[in-house]
Amino acid sequence: MQAHAERLDTAFAGARLKRFVPLAFTALKTAVPAPDVTYGHELVFVGRRGKHLLLDFGVATYVVHLMQGGRLKVDEKQSAKPRFGQARWVFEDGRALLLTEAGTERRAGVWVIDGDPEEQEPLDHLGPEADSLDLDGLAALLASHSVRIHGLLRDQRIIAGLGRRLANEVCHRAQISPFANASKLDRDEVKRVLESIRVCINEGLAYDRGRDDMSSSADRPGNVHHRIGDACPVCGDVIRSVEYNRYTVAYCPTCQTGGKVLADNTTSKFLK
Ligand SMILES: [Zn+2]
Numbered sequence: 001m002q003a004h005a006e007r008l009d010t011a012f013a014g015a016r017l018k019r020f021v022p023l024a025f026t027a028l029k030t031a032v033p034a035p036d037v038t039y040g041h042e043l044v045f046v047g048r049r050g051k052h053l054l055l056d057f058g059v060a061t062y063v064v065h066l067m068q069g070g071r072l073k074v075d076e077k078q079s080a081k082p083r084f085g086q087a088r089w090v091f092e093d094g095r096a097l098l099l100t101e102a103g104t105e106r107r108a109g110v111w112v113i114d115g116d117p118e119e120q121e122p123l124d125h126l127g128p129e130a131d132s133l134d135l136d137g138l139a140a141l142l143a144s145h146s147v148r149i150h151g152l153l154r155d156q157r158i159i160a161g162l163g164r165r166l167a168n169e170v171c172h173r174a175q176i177s178p179f180a181n182a183s184k185l186d187r188d189e190v191k192r193v194l195e196s197i198r199v200c201i202n203e204g205l206a207y208d209r210g211r212d213d214m215s216s217s218a219d220r221p222g223n224v225h226h227r228i229g230d231a232c233p234v235c236g237d238v239i240r241s242v243e244y245n246r247y248t249v250a251y252c253p254t255c256q257t258g259g260k261v262l263a264d265n266t267t268s269k270f271l272k
Contacts, residue, residue, distance in 0.1 A: 003208030009046035016092040023085040050160035063111040070101040070108035126160040142182040150178035164247045168225040170196040224250040
């Protein structure tokens with residue numbers, strides 16, 4: 001998503017907004033300020049915070065949450081009823097950006113924010129950016145959360161910007177069980193988690209910067225995510241998984257759990 005923000009910034013910064021068009025009634029999450037305060041203003045920059053894209057027009061900022069199936073892309077056709085269309089930004093130079101969301105969840109959305117977006121919904125509850133953490137900062141976060149490390153890494157309120165794929169990849173690279181209790185990791189393990197976060201983010205960024213559009217998570221580089229049943233590139237063991245409704249924990253038993261195959265024993269599996 002960082003690479004996508006950079007691409008949009010390069011292509012659209014400086015363009016003046018003509019109008020914002022919600023295409024689905026659930027798309028616009030705020031009433032005040034009205035989008036028209038940004039009309040006629042230049043897009044100052046496109047940024048990213050957590051899993052959100054920020055379109056900053058100076059007088060107000062559009063915060064766009066893509067969720068899982070969402071995309072924000074150049075709208076070549078500008079058809080009246082675009083497939084999966086949620087919202088559209090039309091610029092004075094004739095170009096447009098389109099927010100789409102595949103699937104039926106309808107969880108993508110747009111917030112128009114007056115003032116500092118960091119201090120308001122939906123960004124105000126986000127934890128620090130994963131790539132901004134130092135060893136002491138990460139150690140403090142982990143020590144204060146007695147939860148599974150995989151769940152913690154996915155929780156945007158604790159650490160922003162990782163998500164399901166990188167939670168899997170970070171645990172694998174750090175050689176830590178995804179079910180390990182975050183608060184019980186020793187200093188060396190925390191160090192490995194930090195190093196793995198940096199390497200995994202940089203690998204993904206390098207890959208995405210080489211592309212024209214947002215990649216799907218299956219295409220991105222990785223050792224375990226979307227590689228279930230494959231041989232672990234580190235040790236050759238078979239990558240295994242624990243399946244949940246909304247995500248899959250993927251891991252290598254030899255690298256991460258001393259060879260133990262994980263079973264979910266919280267019984268919440270069937271309730272989620
Ligand atoms: Zn392995």
